[in-house]
Amino acid sequence: MKLNCITVDDEPLALNLISAFVEQTPFLDLKGRFGNAVQALQALHEQTIHLIFLDIQMPDLNGMELARVISQSGASLQTRIVFTTAYNQFAVEGYKVDALDYLLKPFGYDEFLRAASKAKKYFEVLQENGVGEVAENYMFVKADYKHIRVDFDAITHVESVKDYVKIHLMPPFSPVVTLSSLKSIEEKLPQTRFLRIHRSFIVAVSKVDSVSKNSVQLGPVEIPVGELYKDAFKTLLARWI
Secondary structure, three states, X not given: OOEEEEEEOOOHHHHHHHHHHHHOOOOEEEEXXXXXXXXXXXXXXXXXXXXXXXXXXXXXXXHXXXXXXXXXXXXXXXOEEEXXXXXXXXXXXXXXXXXXXXXXXXXXXXXXXXXXXXXXXXXXXXXHOOOXXXXXXXXXXXXXXEEEEEEHHHEEXXXXXXXXXEEEEOOOOOOEEEEOOHXXXXXXXXXXXXXXXXXXXXXXXXXXXXXXXXXXXXOOEEEEOOHXXXXXXXXXXXXXX
């Protein structure tokens, strides 16, 4: 199995070194190298990435904040992080966001290979246990005269607006609007992870923050439960009662 990787570090020398380590490792495939976490976040939305070698102290969005975004989006099962930093005080925080490993700068190729091999073993175990392939973790929809990939992990809810469907995504991504029916989109979504609770709404179950008698809350958004979908809503409630 070959793992798709990106490297993220605001120091050019460190970025060059870690990228060179990735390129000389047969089971790793370098898909991008970035000087800041904001660019890396966009890359994660555009392609399948298994492993991120991520610096922590960076301007704008730091590595720990990026890790929290990944964890909160539900993508941490399919995208794992190895932190690379010169500061050992971040080790505890790294494990709180479920980092796969932690490399303290300066490190050599032997230490890098140990962390990379740990990642390889992790994804091999996923395959052996029958966890769905990453290729099944997204769909393509037509928008802006092109087909756009939408990761299931990034979706918060899907909304029908007249002849269009608006697919709402985790921040900082903007919604994707496609000329389609809600039923057509519903058929593309995994039934175990998404639930239609209204004629105009489908919700990602993992993104639901709270439920009340006739609605669900996803962050600042409250979505009503339609009469025709009361049974489906009861199924959702049963997961927490």
